Amino acid sequence: MATIYDLPDEILEYILSLVSPYEDLHSCMSVSKQWRKYVRNVVKIRKRNLNKCIANFNVNWNTYEPSESNRCIGRRYSHAATFHDNSMYIFGGCTCSMTTFNDLWKYDLSKREWIRPLATGTYPSPKACSSLVNYNNTLVLFGGWTYPPSYPLYQSCHLFNELHVYDIQNNHWNAVETSLKPPPMAGHSISVLNNNMIVFGGLIKREDSVECEKSNDVWKLNLNNWTWVKQDVHGRRKPDCRFGQTQIVLNGENILILGGSGGTHSDFWDAWILNMSNENEWKWIPVEIKGKANKPKNIWSNPGCKVDDKVVVLNRIQTDTIFPLNTSRSHPEYSKDGPSTSKQPDLDDNVNGKWGTLRFPNSNEPPIPLLNRGPARIEQESYGEMLDDLAPPKMLPNHNKMFLADLSRRKIHYARRQAEAKRKQNRSKHSLGLYVLDLEHATEEKPYVTWLTPKSFNKGPQETILYTLIEGNSELIMFGGIESDGANIGALNTPITNSIHIMSCNISVI
DSSP: OGGGSSSSHHHHHHHHHHSOOHHHHHTTTTTTTHHHHHHHHHHHHHHHHHHHHHHHHOOOEEOOOOTTTTTOOOBBBBEEEEEEEEEEEEEBBSSSSSSSSSEEEETTTTEEEEEEEEEOOOOOOOOOOEEEEEETTTTEEEEOOOOOOSSSSOOOEEEOEEEEETTTTTTTTEOOOOOSSSOOSSEEEEEEEEEEEEEEEEOOOTOOOOOOEEEEEEEEEETTEEEEEEOOEEOOOOOOOOBBBBBEEEEEEEEEEEEOOOTTTTTEEEEEEOSSSSSOOOEEEEEEEGGGGGOOOOTTTTTTEEETTEEEEEEEOOOOSSSEEESSSSTTEETTEOOOOOOOOOOOBTTTBBBBBBBBOOSSSOOEESSSOTTTTOOOOHHHHHHHHHOOOOHHHHHHOOOOOOOHHHHHHHHHHHHHHHHHHHHHOBBBEEEEEETTTTSSOOOOOEEEEOEEEOOBBOOOSOOOOOOOOEEEEEEESSOOOOOTTOOOOOOOOOOEEEEEEOOOOO
């Protein structure tokens, strides 16, 4: 009898390429040595195809909206994220209501579901703009900031230089205390090279200072003995002090620093290499940037992610006329016919369930539906007028509690709908597109990088800033952020999201 092993290798590899690139594909390696070889080839092909799709500016967008029925991470921005063992880990972040988080969430990319590990140990402080990296089955968390307390007045933001380590296997937080450590900082960038964590820049607060200041210092943390060293870096020129930059490992001796912000109306698009070939003498090397006409609008609020020899940055599509736009992707706000105008109505429970009517005693007025009945929906204009007219002049005693409870629920529901409508109104009307920086010549004697000319633009999600972007298994994962161009950060109705957008490439057809 014929078996699956009688199929050509190309057919088997194609079948395996349809499997999820996480736990399912990893499990296929346990079938046999031959399947292990097939899976390794599939992984190589997937990586090669992703790099090719990025170079051609042709990626698939898939959006995963949070389910209200399941336990899910809250909306946030300026959080920290990293990838480890088929999962994305998210820590902290903040909202527009002067709230920061210290929760840790795990997004299982195999099952596409959120899990909150209830860890033991010493929890970090609630904070945003911190850094999170994985190292030897642990997560290393450093720095961050939180909103100032409301009293006493006119205080500056509080910055941290806490160092915490999360043991993934034992689900435990450890606070690491060191004699020497950097000043409290936030908005810095980090990378792990060999056994060291390299920290650059950020906003810092020195012991003798009240206000925050920008930095271009380099700190090195030995991840084996947890000792800090402030590294001296030589060079005729140095990067300006900044925060919000992207930091990327090029190889075992070089790190690339890209962009950042020096404050209001002071954004950077430059690039620098931190060369560590001489262990005792690190040095800064300026990098020439070519193709500046193709660079994104800003970099500091839109993090970059390294994929092979490219850096991917998501930013506003600057024109809708030069390149053909594909609006048939899976983003929920776009369909083949353009933006969707039909929205699923909001449903909410009331004191008597999801249906029913409210009648006024001794009244000839028609009954009022309780909140929503099936898909029926009360428009906002008539809803507000109706609430103003709901004054019970002649209510019987046994109906008062029912009426007041229902009226209270109506007002809360209406207020929520108004806030949601304002958030949608404040959303940017632009979409994100792909911007690609080529690193092929970044490590030459005279290094230079090139912003590639876009060949096309596939419309991505709503324009978003202060999100996180990490590389998974042959795909890029974007989470959270503010669906805005940054003009209204801090407003009460700032449109913050907790959606996940995943970029992947088409599967090759035999």
